[in-house]
Amino acid sequence: MATIVPSVSWPGACWTLLVCCLLTPGAQGQEFLLQVEPQNPVFPAGGSLLVNCSTDCPSSKQIILETSLSKELVDNGTGWATFQLSDVTGNSRILCSGYCNGSQITGFSDITVYSLPERVELAPLPSWQPVGQNLTLRCQVEGGSPRTSLTVVLLRREEELSRQPAVGEPAEVTATVPTSRKDHGAHFSCRTELDMKPQGLGVFWNTSAPRQLRTFALPVTSPRLVAPRFLEVEKSWPVNCILDGLFPASEARVYLALGDQMLNATVMNHGDMLTATATATARADQEGAREIVCIVILGGERLEARENLTVFSFLGPILNLSEPSAPEGSTVTVSCMAGARVQVTLDGVPAAAPGQPAQLQLNATESDDGRSFFCSATLEVDGEFLYRNSSVQLRVLYGPKIDRATCPQHLKWKDKTRHVLQCQARGNPYPQLRCLKEGSNREVPVGIPFFVNVTHNGTYQCQASSSRGKYTLVVVMDIEAPNSHSVPVILAVLVTLGVVAVVVALIYVFREHKRSGRYHVREESTSLPLTSMQPTEAMEEEPSRAA
Numbered sequence: 001m002a003t004i005v006p007s008v009s010w011p012g013a014c015w016t017l018l019v020c021c022l023l024t025p026g027a028q029g030q031e032f033l034l035q036v037e038p039q040n041p042v043f044p045a046g047g048s049l050l051v052n053c054s055t056d057c058p059s060s061k062q063i064i065l066e067t068s069l070s071k072e073l074v075d076n077g078t079g080w081a082t083f084q085l086s087d088v089t090g091n092s093r094i095l096c097s098g099y100c101n102g103s104q105i106t107g108f109s110d111i112t113v114y115s116l117p118e119r120v121e122l123a124p125l126p127s128w129q130p131v132g133q134n135l136t137l138r139c140q141v142e143g144g145s146p147r148t149s150l151t152v153v154l155l156r157r158e159e160e161l162s163r164q165p166a167v168g169e170p171a172e173v174t175a176t177v178p179t180s181r182k183d184h185g186a187h188f189s190c191r192t193e194l195d196m197k198p199q200g201l202g203v204f205w206n207t208s209a210p211r212q213l214r215t216f217a218l219p220v221t222s223p224r225l226v227a228p229r230f231l232e233v234e235k236s237w238p239v240n241c242i243l244d245g246l247f248p249a250s251e252a253r254v255y256l257a258l259g260d261q262m263l264n265a266t267v268m269n270h271g272d273m274l275t276a277t278a279t280a281t282a283r284a285d286q287e288g289a290r291e292i293v294c295i296v297i298l299g300g301e302r303l304e305a306r307e308n309l310t311v312f313s314f315l316g317p318i319l320n321l322s323e324p325s326a327p328e329g330s331t332v333t334v335s336c337m338a339g340a341r342v343q344v345t346l347d348g349v350p351a352a353a354p355g356q357p358a359q360l361q362l363n364a365t366e367s368d369d370g371r372s373f374f375c376s377a378t379l380e381v382d383g384e385f386l387y388r389n390s391s392v393q394l395r396v397l398y399g400p401k402i403d404r405a406t407c408p409q410h411l412k413w414k415d416k417t418r419h420v421l422q423c424q425a426r427g428n429p430y431p432q433l434r435c436l437k438e439g440s441n442r443e444v445p446v447g448i449p450f451f452v453n454v455t456h457n458g459t460y461q462c463q464a465s466s467s468r469g470k471y472t473l474v475v476v477m478d479i480e481a482p483n484s485h486s487v488p489v490i491l492a493v494l495v496t497l498g499v500v501a502v503v504v505a506l507i508y509v510f511r512e513h514k515r516s517g518r519y520h521v522r523e524e525s526t527s528l529p530l531t532s533m534q535p536t537e538a539m540e541e542e543p544s545r546a547a
Contacts, residue, residue, distance in 0.1 A: 032057035032100045034107035042199040045089050045115035045145070053096030054080035055105060063098040088113055091146075114196055117144035119170070120208045122154075122190045128299030129183070131217040131247065134176045137161070139190030139208065142170040151193045156186055166192065181247060184215040216299035219245030225305040227292040230381050231258075231282045233313045239263065241276040241294035243303065249274045252298040258282065258309070259290045282311040289382075310382045315339030317377035319346075319390045326364040328398040335359045336375035336390070343378045369396035369428050400431030400464035400471045407462065412478045413452050420449050425464035425471070435462040435475060444477075454479045 034055045041049060053063045056079065063081040065071055069092055074082040085094070091113055097106045123138035137154050144150045150166040152173040162175035173190070187210035194204040226240040239256055246252055249269035254276040256263040263278035280292065290311050295304045316338025326332045336346040337357035344351045346358035358375065362368065370393060377388045407423035423446050425433040435444050438459045444450065446462070457479040463472045 032060070032105060034063070034096050034098055034105040036094065036096045036107040036109040038109065040110045040112065042112040042114060042196070042201070043088070045113040047088055049085040049088055049111065050074065051083045051085060051094060051096075051109070052080065053083070053098070053107065055098060055100060055107075057098075057100030057105065060098045060100045060105070063096060066095040066097060067092060069094070085111075112199070113145065114149070114194065114199075114201075114204075115143060115145050116194060116204055116206050117141045117150070117166075117192050119143065120190060120192050120206050122188060122208045122211050125188065125211045125213050127214070129179050129213055129215045130299065131179060131181055131215050133179060135179050135183075135213070137175045137177065137188060137190070139173045140170050141166050141173070141190075141192055144192060144194060144206075147171075149195045149198075151195070153191045153193060155189050155191060156183070179213070179215050181215060181217065183213055184248060186213050187211065188213060214251075214299075215247075216251075217245070217247040218298060218301060218303060219243065221245070222303055223294050223296055223305040225292060225294045225307050227280070227307045227309060229308070230310050230312060230384070230386070231280060231290075233282050233284050233287060233311060236279050236281045239278050239280045239292060239294075241265075241296070241305065242273070243296050244273045246272050246274050246296070246298060248298075252296055255293075255295040255297075257293045257295075259286055261286070284313065286311045287313055312379070312381045312386075313339060314342065314377075314379050314386060314388065316342055317344050317375045317388060317390045319373065319375045319392045321373075321392055321394060323364075324392075325395040325397055328364055328366060328396055330364050331361060332364050332368075332394060333359060333361050334373050334392075334394075336377075338377045338379075341379060345376045345378075347373055347375075364394070364396045366396060366398045368394055369398065370394070371396075395428065397428050397468060399469040400425055400427035400466050402426075402433070402462060402464050402471055402473045404473065407473060407475065409474060410476045410478070412480070413456075414480050415452065415454050415482055417452050418449050419452050421446050421475075423447070423462055423473070423475070427464065427466050427468060427471075429466050429468070431464040431466040431468075431471075433462065433464045435460045452477075452479060454481050 032055050034053060037052045037054070043049065051065060053065060055063070058079070060079045063076065063079075065081070065083045067085065069085045070087055072084045072086070074084050076082065088111060092111045093108055094111060095106060095108045097104060099105070119140065119142040121140050123140065125135070129135055139152055139154060141150070141152055144166060147166055152164050152166050152171065153160055154162040154173065154175045156177070161177055162173070164173045166173070189208050189210040191205055191207040194206075197203060223241050223243040226242070228237045231237055241254060241256060249272055252269075252274055254265055254267050254274065256265045256276060256278045258280045261283070263280055265276040265278040267274065267276045269275070274296065276294065288311060290309045292307045292309050293304060295302055317336050318338065319334070319336045322333040323330065334346065335357050336344045336351075336359075338344050338355075340355045343354045344358050346360060349358060349360065351358040372391050372393050374389065374391045377390075379386045402423060402425050411421075413419050421435060421444055423433060423435065425431045433446050435446055436442065437444070438461060444456065444460065456477050458477060460475045460477065461472055462475050463470055
């Protein structure tokens with residue numbers, strides 16, 4: 001009877017199985033076997049294995065192990081021997097042999113070694129993948145056994161795209177998939193699966209480093225470039241470049257340039273629309289025909305737009321006065337000039353030729369004070385005419401004057417009324433005007449209302465003065481007092497009213513007495529009016545008279 005005592009250990013890559021066999025005598029003519037333990041083992045490559053060879057033949061003295069692997073006898077006895085195999089890197093068959101009753105007996109075991117792939121790598125993806133075009137994924141696998149149990153899986157994120165066996169060394173697995181905008185930023189990878197479940201183990205995975213895909217889409221139209229046709233030297237003008245239908249717009253690069261001068265562009269995007277804005281400032285050395293260029297680069301491809309631009313220099317017009325503040329009677333020269341190729345016109349009179357100045361002279365008079373002179377400049381640029389204007393005002397210095405038409409020399413006003421002394425002075429610089437009464441230096445306001453009384457009666461010296469001199473005008477104020485004329489008028493009116501009343505009363509009395517036939521004059525009254533008496537009144541008077 002044989003008793004088998006197994007001992008199993010799995011420290012990392014070391015797999016050990018120890019089998020001890022105790023032999024007992026067998027019957028005459030019995031066939032004896034040589035057993036090899038473990039039978040058909042599976043373990044990771046590079047490990048070591050403890051192999052036991054045993055038989056129940058009582059006459060077996062020596063058992064040997066035949067193998068190409070590195071081996072070492074650990075222990076032996078009657079009918080058994082134990083060997084240590086080390087650094088087992090590949091599949092192999094081991095053979096145990098011995099002699100029993102003069103005949104050779106053998107036993108064997110197949111060793112199966114498994115290993116994970118040494119390299120699992122997804123080939124680099126394109127820097128940019130056009131949306132809608134197919135993408136080919138390639139995964140290379142080096143090593144890994146047994147190959148019959150090794151499968152390669154291609155993945156997009158966690159989505160399985162393809163599953164194929166690993167064939168060849170190295171194995172290469174490919175798959176073609178369509179791409180869309182949703183694939184922008186997606187990670188692709190490949191994974192190997194070593195299925196050792198039939199051997200009582202599990203499934204071993206090995207995954208490559210992920211690779212990120214960037215997809216893009218370009219419109220069929222070029223960018224829309226908004227730029228000026230003309231740009232003056234040292235002047236600035238905004239330039240805009242707009243492109244719609246761009247994906248992803250946020251990752252596009254935009255370049256704006258004026259000739260060989262790169263512009264500092266500010267790029268903004270909203271959805272699939274991109275807008276780049278820059279300020280173009282022309283230099284003097286760029287004068288002439290130039291080009292504004294907008295270039296949009298995405299996915300290694302470029303779209304561009306170009307616009308012609310003319311850089312020009314337009315100096316002037318420069319309008320000068322020989323004396324901006326000229327004394328009255330002096331000669332003043334007015335000149336207007338501009339840059340080359342510019343035609344100037346001064347107060348309607350053109351210069352002799354483009355680039356030549358225009359001039360005029362005058363003797364400064366009072367009427368020229370505040371006079372404006374105008375100069376226009378015309379420049380032709382690329383078939384277009386550009387215009388500029390300039391003006392200047394002449395200041396003529398002249399002495400003060402008082403306008404007699406606006407300042408009456410004799411004023412006749414009534415006492416205790418409100419009036420305004422309307423006197424105006426002119427001159428450059430503007431003069432100060434004061435009106436003082438002769439003999440008292442009493443000043444009356446000019447140009448504002450004031451209350452007039454008899455004390456204002458008299459002669460006044462109205463004087464305008466400035467740094468250019470003085471001008472004096474005599475003004476007489478005649479103030480009419482109310483007592484001198486109003487009292488006689490009132491008395492005359494009262495007398496007239498009294499006379500009229502008396503006449504009216506006499507006519508009335510006369511008519512009444514004429515009707516009665518009697519008239520009576522009161523003795524106690526020595527003045528009018530007369531009264532007409534009624535008959536009863538006359539009868540009453542008679543007794544009084546008799547008395």
